[in-house]
Amino acid sequence: MERLVLTLVGIDTPSERLRALQPGGVDALAESMKRNGLLHPITVRKRPGRGYYVIAGAHRLAAARKLKWKTIECIYLKDCNDDTAKLAEIDENLMRAELSPAERAMHVDRRKAIYEAIHGKAKANGANAANKAMGNNATANLADAFTKDTADKTGQSDRSIRRDAARAKQLGDDLKRVTGTSLDKGVELDALAKMKPQERAPIIERAEAGEQVSAVVEKIMREPPKIDMIVEQALRLAAQMTVAERELIIGKLRADAKPSSRRCASRRSCRSLMRTSSSRPATFTSS
Structure with a gap:
């Protein structure tokens, strides 16, 4: 890890990012940086060939460009591969960004996939046979390790991380579809998760079209009335x-x-x- 001052023209933003730039967030950051300067350096890594990729701080980089700055202070990670860079981006967003419930679940799900790729989901599966006789569960141990690591890195609670991981597992690609809609609330995601995919599909389509819908209300309306x-x-x-x-x-x-x-x-x-x-x-x- 090394602190550098780099020219903005030499820093690019990777095309594949979990969180798109929010124009309102860039404007607010630009106003803050104009008054107070850059409070937190951006994080970068070497780009193949020449130049750098931003890992964490894409909104700050965009705000600096909006202010027509020539240079920006950076934290340079030397030995940083694609997985490490993605984890850093996810952790930065989970710590600093105001993510919606759907965005948070997608971030946790992506972090879990990368964590398991690095720390060996296959190893955990192979260890299950040996551990079964001893009453251990290697997959469960890996999940616990992921939860603890994410909590330590992001400051989120274990309960919050497990909840977000469960929402991502239950809703899958539907999370991306509901992001930013009237269904992008915790209670709505939980109600959608209790529905079958074919039951929630029309509700999601209406939400995508801009309609103010509620999976909670839809679920109640579909259930037969219960006598006290x-x-x-x-x-x-x-x-x-x-x-x-x-x-x-x-x-x-x-x-x-x-x-x-x-x-x-x-x-x-x-x-x-x-x-x-x-x-x-x-x-x-x-x-």
Whole structure:
């Protein structure tokens, strides 16, 4: 690692990046850098041939160009391959960028793939046979190591990383489709993950078209209505009562049913009904 001051014309941005430049973010950074200068150097690596690639700080680089700076302070990583550069970019975004829930899940998923490629998913699979007899799980150990490494590098919680990894696994390519739409919220992603791909496809298409949709609402609307468990139990018990007993309970319900507390009163009466019925043998009458 080495600090350098490089000319902007010698620094390029790789075409494949997880996070596209946000014009609003570049403008805000340009204003800040105009007042306060560059607070955090960008990170670069050597480009094949000549020049450099930016690893972390593409928005700062774009802001510097907007301000027509000639040079910029950089941190140069010498022995940096493609995987190491991608990890640095992902960690920078997870630490600094205001990522949406969908973007965060995609970043964690990509980091997991690179981490497993470096640290040996194949080795973990091969070790499973040996570890099975000892009650160990090499794949699970690798997943735990990834979670800890990501938490240490980015400052995210273990729980947050596991949640983002699970969302990415469940939604796959649909994450990219919902990014920036009305479905790009944590609760919406979780609701989509509980749907089958063919069920969520039309909702995602509407969101992509700019419609304000909600997977949470769609899921609720599709589910059959559920009777309150207490009421359901009360109805079963009522079917076992005599006519006189039912009339007694109905009288209690009417007496308790005040406008401001009707629901609570009904539940109390239902509980009373169940206590009464459970204290005696069931009686069946013909109708």
